[in-house]
Amino acid sequence: MAVVTSGFFGMISGSAVANVASTGSFTIPLMKRQGYSKRFAGAVTAVGSTGGQIMPPIMGAAAFVLADVAGVGYKTVAVAAFIPAVMYYLTLFKMVDLESVKLGIKAIPPEEVPELKGTFTQSIKLIVPLGVLLVLLLGFNSTPMMAAIWSILSIIVLGFFDSKDRMNLEKIINGFVATTRSMPQVVAACACSGIVTGVFALTGLGLKLSHFIVNLGGNNILLSLILAMLICIVLGMGLPTTASYIICATAIAPALIQIGVPSLAAHLFLLYFASISAITPPVAVASYAAASIADENAMKVGWTAVKLGIAGFILPFTFAINPDYLHIGLDITTFITMISAIVVSMAAAILIQGYIEKKATIIERIICAVVIVLAIQSGLIQSLAGWVLFGVMYFFRRYQAKKEERSEKEVVN
Structure with missing residues (x-):
């Protein structure tokens, strides 16, 4: 459930660190109490949180940027990313399962599990807006902005029918204030990425980097992909996923397309490593956030996260070489x-x-x-x-x- 929670929240937040801080504050202590090590509990939350940005149908904010940069519809991106994202989480699920079998960890006592009916009733006001967002995005091909507006309106309306936590003017104002406070993070990332993108374009550095990858890799597509992975991870260290992806798309995408990788596969390849840089030591921001909650050494959590998130390092090579994994x-x-x-x-x-x-x-x-x-x-x-x-x-x-x-x-x- 820690993996599921991190995945769902990560799709919406688009920030692995914010995801870890929000969900990890209660999932990590619960995992530790059940018998998992501090290192493992922190790593599970970090990997699950990072994966939310590559998990359809919402994915993180970077997916919308990807759709614009690659020149395809968001629906195309979401459909193509589905099978690799399922593989990412299925591998993580199985690793957690095997760890629990290895340690002999039992289920949570039934008396500690909340009642399903009450929990579902309380949560329906959060489920319906999500459905509205997906129907408008995927069913009616609406713009992301219009879909978001209708989704926000639906949660406000449904909030008035919740007798236990009824919506009022104060809560609406607080919601707008919280949103406004979170916007500068995205705006600053995009603005800084724009500066970097401009430098790449004006100096020709992006073109030189692309030529470097093509020339050093030669005709070996696997070697070229490995070089692209290393550059993407280094460029993405410490950066938000959206900013990291924009930089990598500017500098590396042309090289991947030139060596024969399909355009959508090339951009998804970069999105994966822009995301996965959040758990890649030495600058693993999601792992650092999880380590602080788990009260464990950050590098230990980081390397365990790399182990649990191994699918995130393998999958981009899979669909770059075999595009069938992007077909449904x-x-x-x-x-x-x-x-x-x-x-x-x-x-x-x-x-x-x-x-x-x-x-x-x-x-x-x-x-x-x-x-x-x-x-x-x-x-x-x-x-x-x-x-x-x-x-x-x-x-x-x-x-x-x-x-x-x-x-x-x-x-x-």
Whole structure:
């Protein structure tokens, strides 16, 4: 639930640090109380918060800038980003699950869980405006500004019907004040990014950087992508995602497009690393924020966040080389891609955590690495081979675990 909370809030806030500070103040202490280490609890919140900016249907503010820069509709961006974002969170979910199995962590006592009906009734005024925003953006292709205006109006109207927390003039004014205070952060980021963009354009530095990537990478698209990743992470250190993306799009996007990466895939590649720089040491701003709440060393939280967010480093290469991961439709390609996405996410989690039902062997981790290489490709034969190999390994281990559990019960009886 800490991952879900961070993801939902991150979509709206567009700031990994603000997300960590808002949700982490109660999710991190809860995770620590349940038995997770301080390092792990902080890292989960940092990674979940960072991923909200790449998770459709809302994504962060940078996604709207991306749609404008890439010259495509926001709906196109949201649809293309769906499968990679699901893979990101599915990998994180599985890693948290494996950690809980490893540590033997139990569920929260039922008496501490809030009543679903009361919680849903209290939250409906927050759910409906979100629906209004998505319907206008995706269903009616409305402009982001118009969709936001109608969404704000809906939350004000619904607030008057909430008897426990009724909307009034004071709350409306406070809402406008809070919004006005948060706007300078975005305005300042865009203004500073504009200055940097202007410097890149006037001095020719952006063009030189693009030529550097193309010339150093040569005809090797993987090497060029690795260079682009490193430059993007360095440029994005300490910057808000929107500012980081604008700088990277100006300096690096032309080079990626020149070496054959589709335009949308190139811009999403940069958006991912502009976002993921928030958990990448040494300047991992989201990890630092989480570490302060968890009362843990920031670098320990940062490196654990890199481990848990490994999907965020792999996925951009995946869809840059295999654009099928940016395609959704009622066809066999989408079906194969989605199955492969699930298999790759599960295999990556097991490979990194080194745990299935019990500690994974070296051979099992090697099999997971082979499965990732096979299933992540576009060919049906390779994907099928990856599915079968993972299925045999995973279900054989589950069968072994159940067999050992029955044997232990028989010994006890």
